[in-house]
Amino acid sequence: MKPADHTPEPANADEAASPAPATPEAIPDGSRNPASITTDVLPSDSATELVVPDLPTDLLLEMYRKAVTIRLMEEALLAAAEEGQIGGAMHTAIGHEANAIGAAYALRSGDYVTCTYRGHHHGLAWGMDPGKAIAEVMGRSDGFAKGKGGSMHFVSPELGMMGANGIVAAQVPHAAGLALASYLRGEDRVAITFFGDGALFQGVMHETFNMASKWKLPLIFYCENNRYSEMTPIWRTSSIEDIYMFPRAYGMATVQIDGNDVEVVHAAVSEAAARARTGSGPTFIEGITYRLAGHMAGDLETYRPQEEVERQQAYEPLTVLRRKLRARGIGGDRIAEIDEEVDETVDEAAAFAENSPWPDTTETYLDVFAGSASNGD
């Protein structure tokens, strides 16, 4: 029974044998269904209070290309996972793309980002190479971390991507530390950290909110609120109905936005970054979004009805972007052209990854300690 013989059963492999209840209960009566805790509304129903300037069409096109790249890479990864080429917990960001892209383009080279296990979109938005990304997720030697970190640990220091994390909310103080470094060194770098709605109730969030606000750190807290914490809808465990209002208790600027619209995200993050760079402290952004795929590869999604997914599908980031582009006079063939180009790029990336050799077993023992020959590297 050596590990190579084990095709990993998905977490809920035996699910099929016992159907879970098909329709989740409604939010208990009396709740007023704010965007934070219900999936009855779309991201566009969020409480945006921002002025959202139009972005140049060229930039929108670039963003669109990025969004499609992310989407197709995620789909390729899901297929590879289904074939057993990828083990463990692989979380895709299908439906979340705009949050990462809008933010990445609003920030500068030199700024920092940390994110969660659901971090493929941040990695690509920040400029990571899809080939090395897929190779990493597959555990190949050409992965950005030589196959050691995998899907949950996207990282690329030269791009300011300082790490994703498998522990819910753990990456949040890391970003505060990066913002602290910027502050202590008198730099104007900003740090942004992404986390989910479920992460809000990890104690370390509270600790970091307080310290970041007290020290006026150049930090942006970005909550990708998809209204689910794994298989549990957020309303079931949250005492808070309007998530974006909560961090105001720390004296922090906060805003709830449409996280599926790159222009809205770009505007909100730009404003937050300006606030951070002028020493006015952190901002909390709640981006309302929706996870179109399962929580992770293999999720059979028994906890939400298909109609809910379909309703949200109507307002997913690629659709929103395509609509915008068409409104700017970009024709369907131009869009199809991009789609095809990206398709090719992602195919090549996948091929690169699949042809990448397995790491040498001696690699197992390296990278525990830095800079000391006696410790293996």
Add this chain to the structure above:
Amino acid sequence: MKPADHTPEPANADEAASPAPATPEAIPDGSRNPASITTDVLPSDSATELVVPDLPTDLLLEMYRKAVTIRLMEEALLAAAEEGQIGGAMHTAIGHEANAIGAAYALRSGDYVTCTYRGHHHGLAWGMDPGKAIAEVMGRSDGFAKGKGGSMHFVSPELGMMGANGIVAAQVPHAAGLALASYLRGEDRVAITFFGDGALFQGVMHETFNMASKWKLPLIFYCENNRYSEMTPIWRTSSIEDIYMFPRAYGMATVQIDGNDVEVVHAAVSEAAARARTGSGPTFIEGITYRLAGHMAGDLETYRPQEEVERQQAYEPLTVLRRKLRARGIGGDRIAEIDEEVDETVDEAAAFAENSPWPDTTETYLDVFAGSASNGD
């Protein structure tokens, strides 16, 4: 160098050799000095919004006796610590008495309480015996925990006193668990938990606020706000100016009160208990108070000016109670009589403790596991 030869140096024994700055800085300009974060105001300046009914004079007299008992026990313990009879970190509650007493008399037998390392006053207010308490702090065999727990771990399950804690905020989820037990069993028991202003920024507070509020647990969060976290004034690390407003973010009822007035505390806790017993969920009470002695035995208090202590001294719980009693027509000799009686009781308690034998060394190995002879008990 066996341990018995070591008289414990106070944490800052070598302080005397290097005077720390005598006057702490003022709160930075622009702050509006709310009661939560400044010692410029007295507990009576707190934002009480309560109706405070008069308590019967008999009850006030009983409370006064309790308050003096606590005070004198703490003074006896400080003296014993100075003599080297007590080691470790001993935190007295001198100045905090009213918070514990007002609360204890507002609750019923069958209710639960958890508290901090600064828990002597809760122990006594809840009915623990001063003799066994002093013996415990001294590590004698007649201590309530046979000398194993000491000053930081007051406990008396038969009185509902379910434990004090050396880890800041750790006792708070314990109380939530007690409230949960009451809820799950369909009982009408209430749990109260005491913690400090500094504790507010431990992550577990946030987690517990959310869960207690979401589940409407019969729980009272009682913050004894003495405006210091050890040697650091709370304004230096808190992004929140009005502590009692903060937990409203979880949809919880909250109130700031004069924590040095037993009647005010009694009224606030009574109201919170009624709310809890009717299934309306937790309440957060911020009791403004002041620690008249050092953070712990041996603290040289270089971090606050003597004038500050004197200003607060004018409104300390015993003074407040005496004033109340005099207003009810209780004469000075009646009060002096109580003082003397208590003095005797505490002397006897101290003598009991001092005459209590050391525990047998075999006791070291007991109480690790319950109910299994193979594990030593």
Add this chain to the structure above:
Amino acid sequence: MRRTTYIQAINEALREEMQRDDDVFLIGEDVGHYGGLFRVTRNLLDEFGEKRVLDTPISEQAFMGMALGAATVGMRPIVELMYMDFTLVAADQIFNQIAKYRYMTGGLLKVPLVIRGQQGGGKRYGSQHSQSVDSLYAHFPGIRVVAPATPYDAKGLLKTAIRDDNPVAFLEHKMLYFTRGEAPPPDEEYLIPIGKADVKRVGRDLTIATFSFCLLQALEAAETLKDEHGIDCEIIDLRTVEPLDTETVWESVARTGRLLAVHESYANCGVGAELVARAYEEAPDLLRAPARRLGMAPVSIPVSRVLEEEALPWKEEIIATVLDMVRR
């Protein structure tokens, strides 16, 4: 006897104990409506309702502390940690509170609760979702540590753990979840005592003391060693890591003269080192060759299939170590 899976065995133990004792309740992330990420608690909310199966937010510190509080007044909480790696998120509540509470209160309080969930490598979950925490839990006095390898043992030990008056860490293994084994039908109740090892293979040349998924690896290694090298290993399933049933181990070593301890938590300051140290304290004269131990390589478990396999102390490494010990 019927055959059942490890998951099913645990699910049955939970159900039966919840039926038997109203004070038993489950608490954790996704345990209720969804039935647990690994479906270990499935259908229990339907049967027992929301007051017996509590879905929590991602607040491990708080719900671990709440379990302690409830346990001190006689409730019997069973806390699921979705991955045992999250022990570290709730470490203060587990090791500074739950483990110490009875002792600090001079025996005035009991803390009857179970912390359960899966640990271990083999499925490419990477550094933060694969760590084995048995040695970590065993380091701290005050918590019993159980890590069964078969459905039969899992069910019998979990029922005992729930009835124990002490905190018990019940460590499952993700590689065991879909394994099958014999077990009596649900109505035939049985309990397995905590602290009792079980000889899973009789042999005469060398004693392997192990537990959890490593047991299966050791059993396979033993077949190869027998077939290809004529070496006959006795394999002891410790089942409980705290307390260790050293009596059964020494009894075996008295016959084989050789001891190898194997586990998946880190070798460094691990249960294996502990067993070796105790062997030289308690039974040095029985050993004909130096006692040895195997554990995880000193690296946080990597995702890549080949690296993960290299880091784990599994079949091939067991075989190599046994050969080295016997040929010395």
Add this chain to the structure above:
Amino acid sequence: MRRTTYIQAINEALREEMQRDDDVFLIGEDVGHYGGLFRVTRNLLDEFGEKRVLDTPISEQAFMGMALGAATVGMRPIVELMYMDFTLVAADQIFNQIAKYRYMTGGLLKVPLVIRGQQGGGKRYGSQHSQSVDSLYAHFPGIRVVAPATPYDAKGLLKTAIRDDNPVAFLEHKMLYFTRGEAPPPDEEYLIPIGKADVKRVGRDLTIATFSFCLLQALEAAETLKDEHGIDCEIIDLRTVEPLDTETVWESVARTGRLLAVHESYANCGVGAELVARAYEEAPDLLRAPARRLGMAPVSIPVSRVLEEEALPWKEEIIATVLDMVRR
């Protein structure tokens, strides 16, 4: 050489490294304006200002995680934990994050930071303020663990730790704070390498490998053993617990034939068990008698003077164990 206290030595190391490198900063509770509960960081805020010495709220998880973040871009945070027991409050950040970060990122990032504070018993601080965490830190790969016993070693090792490109746990001991020893004046810089043990007493009958305050206990025990029993112990101060300088230990055991490891963290799955296990892996032929280890009794440390003394593996227990080993 002048004589100075352990506290003073640490304070000097901090000051000198902060003067040398602007990226070094201190962070923790009460470390700034007050100068640390134990006054280890005193006067540093005056000299370096609020941007180099940061007073935090009681938020160990957050400031530990912030230290990691800052370290990944080349800052060199020194985090004070007021009591090392609070390691458990920040355990996820320390063991799931800081220890694993370099490895998980395939070596793309370094985490040069120091976690320091005092541990240990002897002053009646009780269960939650006296625990020794050396074995706990050593169990996890990725963090170096240093625990010096003298002012000289403390200063030299702390300076090295601050310059190390890896996370280092620097474990002080509350019983050592006011002890004095020789050290060169502040302007005579010296560094002590991490991972190098030091023979603090030469002897021929038995090797005691120990560190931190237990070193002083062992030295006293050795005098009694010599004077009253004619037994001559060699005493090795490991100084670093991870990595262990086993070479120096085996070199000594080659002469004495006997090994006793002593530490104040729990014996169970502790550094002593590890050393015993390695002795039988790496140097079994050198041992003329079974190797042994001593650690804290398996109880969370009690407050009462007499109980605390009983639980600690100090002088009397060392003497009794050595006599038992030699007479066997």
